[in-house]
Every structure is written in C-alpha cells, then in structure tokens.
Amino acid sequence: MQPVVQFKNVNKFYGTQAAVEDLDLAIDAGQFVTLLGPSGCGKSTTLRMLGGFEDPTSGEIYLDGKPISHLPPNRRNVNIVFQDYALFPHLSVMRNIAFGLELKGLAQDAIHRRVTELLSLVSLADYAERMPAQLSGGQRQRVALMRALAPDPNVLLLDEPLSALDAKLRQQMQIELKSIQQKTGKTFLFVTHDQEEALTMSDVIVVMNKGRIEQMGGPDELYARPRSRFVADFIGRSNFIEGKVVSVSGNIASLDWQGNIIHADVNGTSPATDKVVTVALRPEALYCLTEKPEGRLALKGRITGRVFKGAHTSLTVTLENGTSLLVQLDPVALSHIDGDDVWIGWRERDAVLLAD
C-alpha cells in the first residue's frame, strides 16, 4: 500500500542551523502517528513543512504519491489543529467549522449537514451559534478539531493541541482524540513533547532528536526495546549500566559488569567480544527480594532512598559493586520487604543492549 505521506531526504536549514536533517518518513493511511521529542528537535518544523508553512531546504514531500513541496498551504489537502486553536474570534462555532467548506464551494445545505454531523460527533450540537470567546478550553479544542476535519483532509495535523489544557482534561481529550480518529478512520499526525500523550494515543511513535529520527515503532516496542540511550531516557525512565561483552549466544549477550556476570538481550545489535556496551533497565522490571533467590540473578545491595509516589514507590538501591539502581515497586511487592538489605535482579530479556 502506498503511504499517505512521505518525506524523502528532506532537510530544513535556518541559515547554517539544521532544524531537520535527512528526514525519511512514510506514514500509512488510517494511523495515529506521533512525532515525539524535546523542544527544538524538529518535530514542529516537520509538521509545518507538511502544512505548507515552511519550505524544505532540499528533498521532497509527497501527499498521496504527489509531490507537494511547491504548493501553498491553501492548495494542500491537509489541515492543522493549531496549538492555541486559532479559532476565528468574529465567527460563530458553526461558521468557524464551515470556513473550509465554504472555500471548497459546497452548497449551503451540504455545509449545514456536514457541520451538524461533526458537532454531534463531539456533543457540541447545542453550541453552534456560540462565539469562541463563550466556550471553555476543552470546547474550543473540539471546535478547532472539527474545523480542521470538516474539509475532509488526507491527513490531520495536530500541533501540541493539548498543551494548554489542565492535566485532567488533557487525559480526557487524549481518549476522545483517539476515539475520533478511530471513528473517522483519518490519518492523524500528532506532535508532542509529552511521552505519556504519545504512549496513550499512538499507533506509531516517531522519536525525534536534533532534527533526526531516533527510532520509530509502536508504543510497546519503543518502551520495551529502545534502541538508543536517548529513547530509553525520553520515554519512561531507565537505569543505564555499562559492561564488557564476554560472549554472545543467540539473542542473549553475557556481560562483565563490575565483576558480576549479567545477561542482556542484544536488541538487534551485534556486539563484538570485549566491547563496552550500555544496557538499559526499566526500574519496574527489577525485582527486589529479602532472601537470595536460587537459580536467578541476584546482586546484593542496600536501600539508600525511598520516594513514595502513591501507586508505586521508587527505591534507590546501592549495590555492593558501588553502583546505584532505581527500583520501582508496587505496594504489594513493597510489603514483603522489611529492613534495608535486599537482593536485586532482572529477567535477561528485560535488559536491553543499546546501539550507542
């Protein structure tokens, strides 16, 4: 199947400063794709290039197989939900949503039908005659979304649209966005710096850093199998340990870590013997026991810090070899621990080798 959107070798420079470098990205129809990264990583520039508000310095962008880099925004069949909504303050909710349809030259009754249908999709049918200033933040958000969806774009672009909402409303809107995406079957390209937002909604997450794609994949894949230190650190939290490769058998590498032999998943890399590599360990993948277990990895350590987080507790455990690991325990696991002396370990597939 042909991708809806394709970036081919796209570069964007501001002067000598690279905002986006060697971007190759294909987005399949009907997917919820998220560009995730810290501010300045090039995700918004990528979105604005697709919308037509920035010109690529080189390379080409394809929409439905046709090159569009030379087209102005009004001649591209993509629509943006702007960060601060950008609703037209002088037009009612109805007229705001109708804006794109009117410019397409649709008949009045067809426009009316379409707007009514869209408003009922987000339960705003009673608000058609309201002005944007009379709406709450969440309602404005929905109107902006429907205005962008109304002209039936090939791709809907969302530029951090939830960042202005409070935490509770943001979670609610995440679920609503996802359900609207599934109901309409539209391709959504969502930009955010919030990893939780990305994990909640996306089919595919594209992690960007310094103008380049770090890794691309499903949320579970990115979380469980981060390829780089940046991804492992940006999505969730990770312990990083460095060890020297002793041997590799199949998917499992044996490492020498400060005198202990530990095992880790090679995670798609092919490490050479005696090379020093980094392993990422999720705090919640570590087990923590008061007795030394039989036949499993166990390293002796001492709890040196506790932070209560409600649903879980974060422990800092300092091992005999001098390194500290972050361990996350749920209340049940925590209740089995009395005293500060513990044994720490992990399943070998939960430790993943990083490429850098």
Place this chain on the structure above:
Amino acid sequence: MKTYFNDLPKTALGASYWLFAVYLVLPLSLMMVMSLKDANFIAFPINSWTLDWYAKVLQDRQFINASLYSIGIALATTVCATIIGVWIALLISAENIWGKAAIFALACLPAVVPGLINAISMRIFIRALDIPTGTFAIVLAHTVHAVPFVVIMVLTRLRSMPANLVDAARDLGADPFIAFLRVTIPYLMPALIGGMIFCVLTSIDDFVRTFFLGGYQPTLPMLIFAKVQGGMSPEINAMATIVLIVTTIVGLYAEYFTRRSRS
C-alpha cells in the same frame, strides 16, 4: 470625624472632577440656551423662548450646502486615509521590513506638525504642482492629517492579532487575499470603524487647512467663521448646537461599536 478625615482626599478628587465637568459643560449649555432665545442679541435675561432660529437654520441654503460640502470632503478623506493607513499599518507590522521605524515615524509626522505649518506647506506644494485650491486640495491635506490616526489604531489592533489566525485561514483553503478579506479585515473592524469616524470628525472640524486650501465654496467651519465676523446672533448658536449634537451622537456610536466588538 475620623472617617470623614480619611475620606477627604477621595471627596476632594470627586469634587474636582465635578468642577471640571461643569467647566466643560457650562459654555456648551450656555450656547444651547442662547440658541433658544427669542431676541436678536446674546445676553441674559431671556424673556421669551423660540425654535425659530433652528427653523431658519434648517431652511438656510447656505448652511445646508456648506454641511453637505463638509460631509462630502469628510467622506472622501476617510476613504483615502483608511486605505493608505491600513496599507502602511500592514507594511509596518509585516516582519523583515527594512526601515520599519522610519516608515512609522514618517507616517505619524503629520499628527504632530502644527496645523498652520501643515497648511502653509501644502499651499506652497499645490502651487508648485499647479493644483488649484478647492475640493481636491482640501481632501489632500485632510488625508495627510488623518492617516497617522488610522495607522496607529490599526497597528495597535494588528499587534494583538494572533499570528496563526491567517495561517489557519490559509490552511483551510484561503489564498492570501481571501484570508485578508475574511479574517484580517473582520478582526480589524473595531479599529477601522473607530479610525474612520475619527477621520470624519477631524475633517469636518478642520478650519486652518481648509482656510488655506479652500476655493470659493465654504465648508461648515468657514461659513460659521464668516457669519461670526458679521456679528454674533442666536442663529450661529443654533448652527453650532446642531453640529454639536450630530457629532456627539456619531462619536458615542463609534465608542459603543468599538466596545461591543471588543467583548
């Protein structure tokens, strides 16, 4: 007594405000009262009242013609000043325009140049270009004077306009011109209405520029000036009262409109 003492500054403030209001309104009221006097000279006491002066004014062809002439000049001025003013404001608000500050200073200059200097220089200017005195010359001078006010009002409004409103319109399929017409202009409307009414009022009010550049046909201020020179009479009071009432209504409506569209 203590509370009274504490309230004193407030009382003084209130009192001085009311004193100022009286000072503002008293001469105007006196003028209006005298326009109703049934006698030929302006002085107390008033023994009988009449509306005859108003009837006379409204039947006065000279007055009607001068009013229409003034309004015509004001409307022409407003159209020219609004178009030029909006254009300059857009130019200044656009990014990456070289010499932005210079353009702004130049556009605002006529607002601070004394009317007399402005009038004399204009007179010399049109003489040099062989433009006759009269309607065209008056409109030219009034426009130059009115442009800065339009520029400042429109620019203020433009600066509060979210940058991505136009982006949103473009994104939804509008070309630059449609986006300007359907998003920028409606957003600017309060400033435009305010600026236009300001143009009308300054143009109608202007005496000095008109005096230097006018032809044989008198505008309203010129007519009143000519009449005053022939001696004060309640008829002039009646004229002035009509002008006062009409301009007040227009001014208040402008204020009301700007407020309404702001909320």
